[in-house]
Amino acid sequence: MKTLFEISKSGLRAAERSLSVTSNNIINADTPGYTRQRVDKESVGMRMTGFHAGLGVNITSITRMRNDMTDVVLNEKRQDMGFLQEKSQIFDQLEASMASDSGGDLDVRIGRVFDMFSSLSSDPQDMSVRNSLLTEADQLTSKLSDISRNIDRTSNLVQDSANSTIENINQILQDLDTLNSAITKGESSGKPDHASLDMQVKKLEKLSGLVDFESQVTEKGALQLRVGGVLVLDEDKASTMRAEIDDVNKTFNLRLDSGKLVESTGGKLGADIEMYENGIPELKERLDEVASTLVDEFNTIHSQGYGLEDGNTRNFFDPSFTDASNIKVSDDIRANVGHIAASSADGEAGNGEIAGQLADLRNENVIGGRKLVDYSVDLISTPGRNLSEIRSGMEVRDSEISMLTAQQEREAGVNVDEELSMMIQYQNAYQGAARVMSAAQQMYDTLIGLTR
Template sequence: MSTFSGLNTASTALWAAQRGLDVTGQNIANVNTAGYSRQRVDQRAMGGAAVPAIHSVAGTAEGGVDVEAVRRVRDAFLEARAQLETGTTARLTAESQALSRVEEAFREPTDSGLQSLLSDVWSGFSDLANNPLKLAPRSQVLERLDTLAAGIRTTRASLDQQWDQTRDGLSALAADVNASATSIAELNQAIRQASLSGLPTNELSDRRDVLVMELSLTVGATGVARDDGVVDVVIGGTSLVSGNTAIGVRLAGASGPDDVAGDPPRLVTQPGGTSLRVGGTAASHVATLTTIVPGYRAQLDTLARDLVSSLNAAHGAGFDAKGVRGGPLFDDGSGTLPVVLGAVTAANISLRALTPEQVAASATDPATIAGAVSADGKNADAMFKLSLDPAGLDATYRKLVVALGVETSVATRNLEVQSAVSTQVEAARESVSGVNLDEEMTNMLSYQHAYSAAARLVSAIDEALDTLISRTGLVGR
């Protein structure tokens, strides 16, 4: 190595060490920046002439070092796995929360739950059977029946409110997806232009990857990288972002829970109207709107109709305090007769306007006892025994609550397992792309010593040149 070429080698070493220190400083500065991927300097040795010539032979180790690239440290497999697990975790989290809200609507086991209200009704009929001539037990039965109907309406209203809120949330989620998709398309364009101009794109790529991960969480999207650094975003096989072009997403389908069967809510592309097979939080919202809440609403409506059918029939079999055959206890709130069972839902079940004397506690027809009013209380007892029917109202409701509890428990357990998997994947991902201060400190010391050594090399060459020039001058004189 000649002394003058040695200066060039030392200068490249100084520049490479300085670049390494700059990148290390950038990593340390962004240790707490969400989505930041640590960067590494790729260095390449600069050798002699790459192409031999007849009168040019490079037999020395001249050249130095060149910074080939500053690249992000990422594992493509772990990134794809993180997107998948993030979407699954988000879906299970939202599903567990939805089922928990359904449980809250039924308020079990509490004093305001339907099971407790049913028990109060049966207890009221038992008291009436023992005291059929007193007004207090009759009034108590009517009050408890009215409270039961109000409890059913409250539960139904809670489910309807959950449905409306979930639909509003899904609509807002679609707007967020559109904003993120547009930003990703713009970043793709910026990254492509920067790459063609030879400018750094690491920070832009980090911002884009954060947005892709957000889409994985909300709609289960996955990113597909191209060779030119651009990332396409796909949702269930449908391309949401392709290069610098993004399509929109909108919420379509029924605006009310009663119309779900004919026109289920769903996310579709805009334009085009193609239904998307979404994942993440959106998948749970769609399931809540189409399956979870409508399913429990239907079961609650069935319970309300069974209650009306059973108690109206049992009450109609008895006679009130004046010897008149009992009429319907419940209707759909319209007050019209006869009661149309198909019109009754959990939202409109209502106790008819009855006086305590109109409660049909007796089972004996006054005509059979020469017009006298019976006080046997057997019809009230018969209505109490409805609670003992193994296929009756209580059994049906307990089956509903147990099924809800099991479904919620399964969802919670699945979420716990999935959370553990996601934590492991995220830890593995962070071990590759996350900033480790101890490692960065080691790198900083390494580059610092490399810089000091290169600077010392410059000083040594400078001293050699000074000696050579000075001593040569003395010999010449």
């Protein structure tokens, strides 16, 4: 008789707990990051003389229905996506800085200066042509300066973005450290903190878009994280990152509060660092190369010629300023366009040979084995070309993330219809256990009545 009571009591307890977990699943069906749970049960029995007797059911655990390996792969893909998205935004800004729809791009400005020298070679004494040449040269130097300034502005924005990202990473690491404490306490007591584990998944999802990391779980259930092979989160504490920036040499180092250097090559932070150290400086260097080539090539020819008013030779561009940020037409030319050298001989005002040589520079391979205009076209097209490649990579990663998310959702997501069906099953089990309890009670009452 006692066995019947124990069996029915265990059944009532198991059914009640299963109903509770299923109800919680249904209520959280639309809660972001929630992982459905299942009650794991096993039958209980004992061997008696000549037979084996069942003693009901025991609840062994409550399991989160989540594939941890899928989460690991998903976070790796999100790290790649965060890296590509940030580079896409930076190149988008650079493209807007270097190319426009107004028809005044760098290659056009260089071409117009060549055109004006060509016109000057045909009529060296035409002052209107000389004035137009000075105007076009000024617009060219202004264009170079504007692009250089915009590239510097983008570099500063990337630096600010990286600092902001580091703050977010530090905050998430602190949050994960707090969750580690709750999770390890639950594990040690034999009552896993599923809510904290779900929150941990959401925090890692957010972190994966910011920085590349490797994760593992300790024997105590605590999460460990490494960035570039360096431990930044352990079961005891979370490290704090800080940036060490050399704006002159364009280096960006990450240092932990422990003094160790960390190298990030993925996520938003990895993209910011790569673009700050390499991508943006490379574009700036190529732009400066255009400016210095203009100064050197034009001055070399121009200094061999003569203007309209005297026998002095002069530079066309100021040789003291050879960067895109400061290139300018020489003060002598700006003060008097008659000093623009068009003639190859002193006193021959109608000689346009030097102007013709300057115009012919258009067809010379003077920079990187290419013509100035062609090199400039390639330069201003670089951000757009990189954008195209990055967006192709983003489409691939987006497809992979969608597939893995759907795969995880099938396992961890709540299907309300399935949960309602199981709820009916547990209700029936509860009613069945109650009937067993009632039958046992009636049998017990009958036995008591017989003994009176």
